Amino acid sequence: MSELLDFNLVEASKALKNKEISSLELTKAYLKSISDTSSLGAYLEIVEVKAISMAKESDKKLIDGTARPLEGIPIGIKDMFCTKNIKTTASSKILENFIPTYESTVTQNLWNDGAVILGKLSCDEFAMGSSNETAAKGNVINPWLKNKKMSPGGSSGGSAAAVAARSALAATGTDTGGSIRQPAAFCGITGLKPTYGRCSRWGIVAFSSSLDQAGPLTRTVSDAALMLNSMAGYDQKDSTSANLKMPDLMDYLDKGIKGKKIGIPKEYTQDGISEDIVKFYEKSIGWLRDEGAEIIPVSLPHTKYALPAYYIIAPAEASSNLARYDGVRYGARQEASSLDEMYELTRGNGFGDEVKRRIMIGTYVLSSGYYDAYYLKAQKVRRLIKEDFENVYKKVDYILTPSTPTTSFELGKKQDPLTMYLNDIFTVPASLAGLPGISLPVGLDKSGLPIGIQLIANSFDEAGLISTARVLEMSAGFNFIADGAAK
Amino acid sequence: MNDTSTLKPGHIQGETGIWEMVIGLEIHAQISSKSKLFSGASASFGSEANRNVSLVDAAMPGMLPVINEFCVEQAVKTGLALNAKINNVSVFDRKNYFYADLPQGYQISQFTKPIVGEGEIIVDLDDGEQTTIGIERLHLEQDAGKSLHDQHPTKSYIDLNRTGVALMEIVSKPDIRSPQEAGAYVKKIRSILRYIGACDGNMEEGSLRADCNVSVRKSGEEFGTRCEIKNLNSIRFIIQAIQSEAERQVDILEEGGTIDQETRLFDTSTGETRSMRSKEDAHDYRYFPDPDLLPLEFTESWVQDIKEKLPELPDSLKKRLVKDFGITSYDASILVEEKDYVDFYQQAANGRDGKLTANWMITELFGALKKDNLSFSESPITSENLGELISLISNGTISGKIAKEVFSEMMKSKKSPSEIVKEKGLEQVSDDSEILKLIDQVISDNQDKVNEYLSGKDKLFGFFVGQVMKLSQGKANPGVVNKLLKEKLK
């Protein structure tokens, strides 16, 4: 069985198409590894029967030569994606029994391209968190240094842990301020957040509508390219979806970076960043230079204000987006004698502490008398941050930064919300500007935890992002497997 | 006390002097679209509970709004018809509050940047005067669903069919000074909306409703504190509610009290306004731009295209009717009140006597419909048939008197006038020889009267005319009868 788990997505796809393996055996191997690694808590829901039947369907297509791009590839889906007739909870108690009657556009695109669903993956409640500790069903454990119970990061912690633990060949994630890139960095895998508008948000439980964006978590850059090829696309049902055709990313894997300009922003090497990360950041710069890129120091002067602006904008939107969870039409209702009491008990009981904190912050910053000082101010700062990037992209093609200031931390160690927020300090600026970013593993720190490096491209240049990331991936040659991964 | 009978409308005589009303209206007009503002579910009335509801309307997780182009067009059309500024960039905001029939927990509306800005309309008052009322803004928003409170002792039932139906909110400036002006303003807005087809204006079904802001002040003073009367669905109620609310405020102020700014409801059974029971903690709607939608932008040329396709509006139509059909300005203003009237009139009067047609339509048709309690659209008489009746009168086929008989038969049977005239043999007799026969008969029957007449009793001429008409069962052409009788009795 273990050989099957050794294939990355692109390799497995090739083996399937060459009929060296069948989707059924591949899917069964993954179902077994889900059960072998169940102590990690990555999966909230496993859909074995559906997986087997989809795999059989794929095998037919593989045999009759009508295989689609992701034919027979078993993947996991973050629980933020609504999946038809499969429980979708956003890791929240308030949705504990919610069974959508519809399928999100992104997951539908994946099934249309032949992917096989294994199950739904845990995440921070409503994607609010950076450690996967706010999930209603409990923590997810990072497969790295398994016995120390490290955080997989968040909010797509279940997705990152499953890919790192080899209990999914790939997974979907959503990224609002770093929720794909940060857990990918913590779990030693690749995570790609596309340009805002590249993937449809229709059918994805909304956290912060102006920031939320779906993307893949995979073992390699080429796996990410193949996944995003299927996930992306214009959707008339999402008014913010971009009506732009994305080129086939697989064509850009080996374009190289000769003559490309890589910007190194001085604001990303601040106090509090771990020494090992700085070391690998510098190594990464060197690798790219060796491959023919021109390294250019740049400045994104408002970087420092990205996190405070984010912690106004995202909670503000969330406070409104989560108003629909009121126990009237779906979700877990707390019975009461009056409507208002029913609302307060349902929401007070159904939401966890972090979600409640953010709803409170969001309500406060939008409330009468505070709107201008907080929300409007944050939107103005958001423009300045976007303009910082626009100015830098006049001079460079890509920006290289660390993905996170530290590697993974032990679960339960960070109690203060604000300390937790600082995890996203390097991922939030690109989110606010709507830019595509990718985190990929480049090495291990002294304790043996993976280090992620982030590349940020200009809007809708996912193709260039893939070319550049691929060069870095080849140079870094990261080929470690987590100790907690399925064998 | 002064003599109150000389008070102007909108003025209230108090102990301390005359108070003046200051009124502003917010009209909510349902756009006549097939589907909802942000979803493809039907916007129609009277369906089974929750039938016209999409997953978007029910605010299922991950559902997103996509705007209806027709609704945007109607808002622009209405803005143009209100002589208002069209904002080529406008923004949708979320108005956040919790209510059982508001599934999203917010209403999508337009707060700081509405699609239409300032404008104005001319309003015709009953005394023939005109006044100009300013428009503050017009914006697009979603309607809410419906809560039924009388189905169960401890539960409310929620139907989301109305949720997300497109509304235009038309906000007037506080330029209105009497309940009558408010009524005339609503009438005018309704008429404009019907002309351009943006809204059916049906107040009974709730397609048009108004919130009235009312305050009072002494002439020349600053505006007083206002109260808002919610959800009035007839012009009569609007007039009653404003009058009674203004009187309430005057009573309080004259006793040295102050007005609380609040929302009030109009109780149609008592004819008075009352404070809403659920006062709730002060609302804080936390408006912010809806991040699921982008700014609504359109080009000047798109607006120009709509402008060119705009139908003729009541004010210009009124002028044209006076000019083309020679009718009075008063009659014209009645006819342009409703698009249906003016369409009917123009069809009926086409190529015919315009004045006569206007008379028959306004006096006879409107009178008969009112008597039978029928709406204009239920009229048994079509414009074609009324036109035919006018022709029959004009060309002498029937007399005016017979025409009334034919008209009441038309109301009953819906038949065409020529059919009725033929069936009942009501054609006017103008043929000399036939009328001479009747005259001979009358002369031979009344030889004594003829002698009196010939000996100088001229007054008897009318008697002979009457006898001939009677003998003809009213069908003889009175002009011909007159002429022939005179010759005969020379």
Place this chain on the structure above:
Amino acid sequence: MPNKDTIVDVPTVNKIARLSRLDIPEVNKENLTNDLNNILGFVAQLDEVDTSNVEPLASVTGHKLPLRSDDVNDGNIEDLVLKNAPESSSGFFVVPKVIE
């Protein structure tokens, strides 16, 4: 923005909780107030940024709002709409009685 530590007090937290329709147990209120003050104090850093003459940015997409044509192509799915309802009766959602 006001000074850190004194931004929100318990009565303000009560007001915000009420606006948000969140039942917060008494025992949690002090901690929550502290957390909110820490976060609001942190975001108050934005005061340092000069934003005069800066237009607020609500959306990063460069495109215009797309419009759909006025077609009825949704609805008639009462069963799906009501499927997850905690309580429903004869096609209606049911909630505790609302007093207007």
